[in-house]
Amino acid sequence: MRIRCGRDTLPALHQRRIVIAGGGTAGWMTAAALGRLAAPHWQVTLVESEEIGTVGVGEATIPMVRLFNQMLGIDEAQFLRETHGTWKLGIAFEGWGGFDERYIHGFGLTGRSLGVLPFHHYWLRGRAEGMAGPLGDYVLNAVACEADKFAHIERPQGSALPPMPYAYHFDASLYAAFLRRYAEGCGVRRVEGRIVGFDRDPQNGDLAALRLDRGDVVEGDLFVDCSGFRSLLLGQEMGVDYVDWSQWLQCDRAVAVPCTRAEPLVPYTRSIAQPAGWCWRIPLQHRTGNGHVFCSDLMSEDEATARLIARLDGEQLAEPRTIRFKAGRRERFWERNVVAVGLSSGFIEPLESTSIHLIQTAISRLIDFLPNGPVQDADRDGYNRLATFEIERIRDFVILHYVANGRHGEPFWDGLRSMVGAGEVPAGLAQRLAMFRASGRIVREHDELFDVPGWVQVMIGQGIMPERWHPMADQVSPESLSAFLETVRSAYAKDVARMPSHAEYVAHVCGKVTANA
Numbered sequence: 348m349r350i351r352c353g354r355d356t357l358p359a360l361h362q363r364r365i366v367i368a369g370g371g372t373a374g375w376m377t378a379a380a381l382g383r384l385a386a387p388h389w390q391v392t393l394v395e396s397e398e399i400g401t402v403g404v405g406e407a408t409i410p411m412v413r414l415f416n417q418m419l420g421i422d423e424a425q426f427l428r429e430t431h432g433t434w435k436l437g438i439a440f441e442g443w444g445g446f447d448e449r450y451i452h453g454f455g456l457t458g459r460s461l462g463v464l465p466f467h468h469y470w471l472r473g474r475a476e477g478m479a480g481p482l483g484d485y486v487l488n489a490v491a492c493e494a495d496k497f498a499h500i501e502r503p504q505g506s507a508l509p510p511m512p513y514a515y516h517f518d519a520s521l522y523a524a525f526l527r528r529y530a531e532g533c534g535v536r537r538v539e540g541r542i543v544g545f546d547r548d549p550q551n552g553d554l555a556a557l558r559l560d561r562g563d564v565v566e567g568d569l570f571v572d573c574s575g576f577r578s579l580l581l582g583q584e585m586g587v588d589y590v591d592w593s594q595w596l597q598c599d600r601a602v603a604v605p606c607t608r609a610e611p612l613v614p615y616t617r618s619i620a621q622p623a624g625w626c627w628r629i630p631l632q633h634r635t636g637n638g639h640v641f642c643s644d645l646m647s648e649d650e651a652t653a654r655l656i657a658r659l660d661g662e663q664l665a666e667p668r669t670i671r672f673k674a675g676r677r678e679r680f681w682e683r684n685v686v687a688v689g690l691s692s693g694f695i696e697p698l699e700s701t702s703i704h705l706i707q708t709a710i711s712r713l714i715d716f717l718p719n720g721p722v723q724d725a726d727r728d729g730y731n732r733l734a735t736f737e738i739e740r741i742r743d744f745v746i747l748h749y750v751a752n753g754r755h756g757e758p759f760w761d762g763l764r765s766m767v768g769a770g771e772v773p774a775g776l777a778q779r780l781a782m783f784r785a786s787g788r789i790v791r792e793h794d795e796l797f798d799v800p801g802w803v804q805v806m807i808g809q810g811i812m813p814e815r816w817h818p819m820a821d822q823v824s825p826e827s828l829s830a831f832l833e834t835v836r837s838a839y840a841k842d843v844a845r846m847p848s849h850a851e852y853v854a855h856v857c858g859k860v861t862a863n864a
């Protein structure tokens with residue numbers, strides 16, 4: 348069945364050709380977006396090889412993914428039914444701030460601002476004076492996570508209560524199949540075959556065509572490399588080097604295995620620290636996705652697999668699969684007429700579920716920079732500068748979880764923690780850590796992905812308590828501060844008490860799902 352694309356069909360003037368190499372999540376997201384927005388002026392062709400397959404993981408997202416689906420005009424209920432998806436309100440970090448510690452990084456705001464100050468300054472004073480509970484009591488999404496609740500919240504205009512932003516968990520292979528039907532419905536052409544060679548334009552060195560194993564030649568004007576870790580076009584053919592971040596992000600392998608669905612159906616991803624890495628748990632309607640991300644210098648694959656399997660919440664459904672990776676990025680994301688999207692452009696482990704988001708922003712940047720004629724150096728440089736800024740800020744946020752850990756006595760974690768004192772963390776992160784410790788301040792840089800509430804929840808969750816707070820938080824009387832904190836806490840608790848359980852809500856919207864399909 349094809350999915351209705353819904354775009355206006357205008358007659359093509361001078362049709363140009365975009366060729367997408369690879370049909371994983373990156374390839375089909377790119378094809379769907381270009382099919383929706385750039386066709387028919389651009390003829391979009393996707394080449395993929397069933398024989399090679401996809402990475403087959405990537406099931407937890409962050410709220411911006413909703414904008415992508417909305418841009419495509421996708422109905423949420425249909426999308427969740429077809430991908431066996433669930434809602435996601437945040438991530439639970441277990442054992443990161445200390446062996447028995449747990450906190451939730453919930454999407455959305457912490458508390459409520461009072462005047463010009465971010466909430467956490469009032470909370471810091473309240474905590475020091477014994478009148479505030481854990482920070483999570485003041486984060487609506489975290490309160491709902493703890494209660495396993497979910498609902499779409501409509502707030503009346505001017506409501507003092509915040510919205511409850513959410514994302515999704517979904518089955519990666521079903522999502523790619525869903526987008527494929529959508530893209531083909533928009534006129535995207537799919538070519539099956541293995542890319543075995545390339546033709547270059549003899550005049551300017553641009554890529555001119557892909558050569559396939561059965562002899563087909565797929566010509567194009569612009570090429571999008573979605574070939575995964577192989578980075579066939581940008582890395583191999585164009586020779587763009589890889590910038591290695593493994594001195595900070597030391598995990599280099601993951602073993603993944605699905606199991607039967609666990610109860611309760613939680614509305615969050617779980618990230619459980621391990622002696623040399625961490626495990627994920629992603630709740631879907633029909634199964635739970637599990638994985639163990641680890642550092643192979645410190646733990647063998649057999650041990651990592653055994654630890655993962657021993658801790659499954661349900662019956663194992665398939666053989667474990669190991670994926671090797673190296674954290675980092677391509678030196679340039681766009682070279683000549685080749686743009687890399689997805690794993691071919693770089694990789695940061697899925698601790699904050701950011702890879703699919705990076706695909707989405709790469710696509711929207713590509714659409715912003717779509718060339719009108721030959722690719723201009725200035726456009727390409729602008730694209731590369733923005734993409735570098737974005738991924739490096741995300742990298743620093745992910746590194747924060749490691750270097751601010753509270754797991755004493757394990758070589759992996761002790762080594763990472765000592766990097767801060769040794770001046771070995773990226774300069775921007777070191778400065779952020781120092782400023783937060785000293786004064787409780789977080790300054791969001793330009794339009795970086797993670798905002799003040801995100802940084803604050805992770806810093807405090809991992810055990811970093813600032814020495815001071817903003818002086819204006821001292822301007823309210825202790826009675827007023829206590830009343831304010833209690834108003835926020837109880838409003839969120841009441842709000843959540845009225846919501847149905849996540850499992851009830853999923854069943855209501857999606858109907859009954861065949862278990863463990």
Ligand SMILES: Cc1cc2nc3c(=O)[nH]c(=O)nc-3n(C[C@H](O)[C@H](O)[C@H](O)COP(=O)(O)OP(=O)(O)OC[C@H]3O[C@@H](n4cnc5c(N)ncnc54)[C@H](O)[C@@H]3O)c2cc1C
Nearest residue numbers: 369370371372373401402405407542575689690697702703
């Ligand atoms: C362990 C792990 C867990 C992850 N978890 C998350 C998560 O929870 N959330 C998140 O946002 N992201 C996550 N990611 C990242 C996410 O999986 C990827 O960003 C996403 O799947 C996109 O992958 P891709 O399409 O770039 O590559 P792939 O899925 O590898 O697709 C590559 C495509 O290129 C094709 N191809 C390759 N070579 C050739 C050739 N020679 N000829 C023809 N075709 C070829 C393949 O057949 C395939 O279609 C995770 C990644 C890993 C490694």
